[in-house]
Amino acid sequence: MNGIKRFGLLFMAIIIALSTAACGAVNVNPEKDKKRVVAEVNGDKILKEEFLELYNIQKSMLGITDEAESDASQKDNIKQVKSMVLDQVILNKIMYDKAKAAGFEVDENIKKETKEGILDEIEQNIKYQMYGEDDQPKEEELSKLVQQQYDASIKAYGLTEERFIELIAKQDQISKYRDKELENVQITDDDIKKYYDEQLKKQKENPDEAENQEVMLYRPTGWLNVKHILIKLPDDEIVEHSSLVANDKKDEAKKYLDEKLKAIKPKADEVLAKAKAGENFEDLIKEYSEDKGMDIEQGYILNKNSSFVESFKDAAFKLKKEGDMTDLVASEYGYHIIKLYEKMPEHVFTIDETRDEIKVVLDYQKKNEKWQSMVDAWKKEAKIKKYEKRL
Numbered sequence: 001m002n003g004i005k006r007f008g009l010l011f012m013a014i015i016i017a018l019s020t021a022a023c024g025a026v027n028v029n030p031e032k033d034k035k036r037v038v039a040e041v042n043g044d045k046i047l048k049e050e051f052l053e054l055y056n057i058q059k060s061m062l063g064i065t066d067e068a069e070s071d072a073s074q075k076d077n078i079k080q081v082k083s084m085v086l087d088q089v090i091l092n093k094i095m096y097d098k099a100k101a102a103g104f105e106v107d108e109n110i111k112k113e114t115k116e117g118i119l120d121e122i123e124q125n126i127k128y129q130m131y132g133e134d135d136q137p138k139e140e141e142l143s144k145l146v147q148q149q150y151d152a153s154i155k156a157y158g159l160t161e162e163r164f165i166e167l168i169a170k171q172d173q174i175s176k177y178r179d180k181e182l183e184n185v186q187i188t189d190d191d192i193k194k195y196y197d198e199q200l201k202k203q204k205e206n207p208d209e210a211e212n213q214e215v216m217l218y219r220p221t222g223w224l225n226v227k228h229i230l231i232k233l234p235d236d237e238i239v240e241h242s243s244l245v246a247n248d249k250k251d252e253a254k255k256y257l258d259e260k261l262k263a264i265k266p267k268a269d270e271v272l273a274k275a276k277a278g279e280n281f282e283d284l285i286k287e288y289s290e291d292k293g294m295d296i297e298q299g300y301i302l303n304k305n306s307s308f309v310e311s312f313k314d315a316a317f318k319l320k321k322e323g324d325m326t327d328l329v330a331s332e333y334g335y336h337i338i339k340l341y342e343k344m345p346e347h348v349f350t351i352d353e354t355r356d357e358i359k360v361v362l363d364y365q366k367k368n369e370k371w372q373s374m375v376d377a378w379k380k381e382a383k384i385k386k387y388e389k390r391l
Contacts (some may be wrong), residue, residue: 099177
């Protein structure tokens with residue numbers, strides 16, 4: 001799981017840096033245009049091709065077409081986004097220069113390590129997403145899948161492999177430099193107590209918002225602890241149904257889903273019969289359920305505001321007492337068989353129960369504040385020239 005998280009960070013480092021509200025496009029055909037200087041940072045030139053790399057990533061992320069970009073009504077938005085992306089390119093330059101001066105420089109060895117790390121993380125992600133512990137792929141099959149996903153990632157960003165690796169490597173070195181600079185940030189017991197007292201008061205006053213807080217300290221009555229067996233539709237069918245819904249083809253989507261559910265119903269009926277006959281529910285989960293996201297020991301904790309599919313929630317909250325079980329519950333993911341384990345009472349989580357979580361939150365907040373202060377100072381001291389008319 002650590003590998004999967006790391007993989008996400010490598011890509012999110014770029015994505016988060018580019019998050020904006022709108023987008024436009026530029027014509028990048030003329031090679032000469034790519035070599036125009038669009039900014040200078042402490043005397044170093046930033047070329048338009050560097051700007052276009054990140055700008056086009058933003059376009060791709062938002063699905064902006066050339067037709068949408070040429071819309072005159074979007075001119076001001078496009079200008080604003082270009083300015084924001086240029087500011088980010090400049091900021092990346094400033095941060096990387098600081099990291100490089102501190103010894104966190106991208107060289108050929110770092111690039112090699114970065115590529116190996118990405119490939120390894122893709123591999124771990126594939127194993128987690130597509131295979132179980134007892135169903136690992138053959139080495140040749142896995143290697144092919146890894147390469148396909150790696151190539152698809154590069155293509156999605158519209159970059160050469162060299163630039164793809166370099167951009168991720170630079171972000172990774174900046175991240176390592178940041179960690180080094182912030183390693184002495186300390187969270188005290190007083191910090192933790194202050195956070196706990198303030199947050200507990202807020203959550204008791206607004207119980208419906210408690211589960212959405214960074215650390216949940218208060219659980220009102222009305223929550224359920226359930227477990228379920230999922231007889232899942234194939235991934236490609238889930239994606240196809242989702243696509244139909246997204247394209248507002250509701251009737252077609254319903255017909256498609258009904259047809260696909262019909263194909264897996266015999267298996268779902270078989271499992272339901274075993275559950276109704278009194279076979280151990282946890283054993284049935286292990287044998288049949290295809291929901292890899294549920295902890296078999298803990299199940300799911302949900303209330304009526306939880307982000308579960310509506311049919312799942314509706315069926316769960318119709319269960320009257322502990323041990324009750326639903327019939328087959330259809331959703332866009334397949335069939336669910338849900339069992340109620342506990343109607344949970346009101347509960348206040350103690351400071352000792354939540355101390356570690358609070359510390360993580362405060363550590364993140366304090367480090368972000370300090371890092372932002374450092375970055376603001378670097379921007380203020382940097383000699384920056386921007387040539388936005390060349391964008």
